[in-house]
Amino acid sequence: MPDQLYQHFRKFIDISEEDFRLMLPFFRTLELRKKENLLQEGQLCRTNYFVLKGCLRMFFITDKGQEQTTQFAIENWWLSDYQAFQQQKEATFSIQAVEPSRVLAIDFRAQEELLKAFPAMEHYFRMVYQTAFAASQMRIKYLYGLSREEMYFHFIEQYPGFVQRIPQYLLASFLGFTPEYLSELRSRKRS
Amino acid sequence: MPDQLYQHFRKFIDISEEDFRLMLPFFRTLELRKKENLLQEGQLCRTNYFVLKGCLRMFFITDKGQEQTTQFAIENWWLSDYQAFQQQKEATFSIQAVEPSRVLAIDFRAQEELLKAFPAMEHYFRMVYQTAFAASQMRIKYLYGLSREEMYFHFIEQYPGFVQRIPQYLLASFLGFTPEYLSELRSRKRS
Numbered sequence: 001m002p003d004q005l006y007q008h009f010r011k012f013i014d015i016s017e018e019d020f021r022l023m024l025p026f027f028r029t030l031e032l033r034k035k036e037n038l039l040q041e042g043q044l045c046r047t048n049y050f051v052l053k054g055c056l057r058m059f060f061i062t063d064k065g066q067e068q069t070t071q072f073a074i075e076n077w078w079l080s081d082y083q084a085f086q087q088q089k090e091a092t093f094s095i096q097a098v099e100p101s102r103v104l105a106i107d108f109r110a111q112e113e114l115l116k117a118f119p120a121m122e123h124y125f126r127m128v129y130q131t132a133f134a135a136s137q138m139r140i141k142y143l144y145g146l147s148r149e150e151m152y153f154h155f156i157e158q159y160p161g162f163v164q165r166i167p168q169y170l171l172a173s174f175l176g177f178t179p180e181y182l183s184e185l186r187s188r189k190r191s
Numbered sequence: 192m193p194d195q196l197y198q199h200f201r202k203f204i205d206i207s208e209e210d211f212r213l214m215l216p217f218f219r220t221l222e223l224r225k226k227e228n229l230l231q232e233g234q235l236c237r238t239n240y241f242v243l244k245g246c247l248r249m250f251f252i253t254d255k256g257q258e259q260t261t262q263f264a265i266e267n268w269w270l271s272d273y274q275a276f277q278q279q280k281e282a283t284f285s286i287q288a289v290e291p292s293r294v295l296a297i298d299f300r301a302q303e304e305l306l307k308a309f310p311a312m313e314h315y316f317r318m319v320y321q322t323a324f325a326a327s328q329m330r331i332k333y334l335y336g337l338s339r340e341e342m343y344f345h346f347i348e349q350y351p352g353f354v355q356r357i358p359q360y361l362l363a364s365f366l367g368f369t370p371e372y373l374s375e376l377r378s379r380k381r382s
Contacts, residue, residue, distance in 0.1 A: 060332055068335050070328070082325035092332070115314075122313035123306075129320035134273035136327035137261070141251055141283070143334050144259050144367065176335065 012127045013120045026110045032097035045084035045091040047105045054101025058093045069174040203318045204311045217301045223288035236275035236282040238296045245292025249284045260365040339368050
């Protein structure tokens with residue numbers, strides 16, 4: 001039983017172990033290799049993912065044919081292309097495992113059924129999305145207000161463990177600069 | 192009775208007129224003059240706003256002392272500094288009326304009580320935040336993937352009425368360029 005999901009639910013809602021056991025059939029557990037794709041741009045986006053272990057990233061392909069990472073998800077984060085998920089249409093992002101990962105997957109219809117069967121889960125997902133939206137308001141603020149360099153220093157201050165963990169070329173892409181410039185910033189920080 | 196809010200609730204939840212009447216005391220109606228402030232950076236963020244008529248914008252002050260608009264809200268949109276609202280702490284954004292506006296205001300505690308008294312409202316707010324988060328994932332994609340010029344043309348294509356409505360210097364700030372450059376783009380579009 002993924003006790004970790006139960007603990008995450010219990011952060012927000014009062015739920016019995018018995019009810020939680022009844023919820024489990026709504027989810028599938030997936031084991032992912034490093035760089036394994038969960039979703040590809042253009043595919044129907046059917047599924048919402050909860051990271052039990054590991055790290056996912058969401059990205060799109062730019063006009064220049066490069067992968068641009070826009071979001072990461074580590075343990076206890078949900079991730080999907082939510083516009084596509086909500087409307088059950090083609091994804092405009094891809095999702096890939098950054099490292100070997102274990103995730104829980106719930107399909108759109110299963111999630112709708114889960115919410116009908118356990119209305120307390122509306123509160124849980126309300127809190128998940130409210131928190132995610134609040135974080136994205138701050139993210140947009142930083143994208144406007146900080147230089148790329150300031151973003152880097154802000155990021156390593158807020159998520160020191162995370163920066164150790166993800167490959168530097170992905171961090172560079174996420175922050176919008178070249179791996180070379182990232183090395184330069186890293187050495188500047190050390191000096 | 193703000194019938195408009197009732198209709199917006201009914202887009203997502205099944206709710207009787209009687210229940211809706213019981214909800215109204217949780218809200219206050221505010222009439223705002225153009226440029227009137229609802230929230231100022233540094234103030235405790237107590238309130239969530241629903242636009243009945245008019246237009247709000249959210250902005251912050253950059254290091255250079257300039258106002259940077261990050262978000263607009265027109266009829267039937269909710270707006271707050273959600274990180275500050277959720278944690279009941281000081282706002283890192285300001286909110287101001289762009290034009291004379293009528294909004295419904297609900298304080299944090301009133302919203303919590305409303306959600307306890309009417310659990311169906313959890314579904315309503317889950318959908319509101321899910322939709323807002325989905326839109327912000329797309330927004331972040333455009334901030335990474337489009338040039339400022341492409342953002343402008345994308346924006347006028349998606350929200351033609353909106354572009355007519357808001358002052359051009361605010362649109363320029365939102366899109367991250369000078370009013371002069373915006374005029375240049377506008378004339379390029381006409382030619």
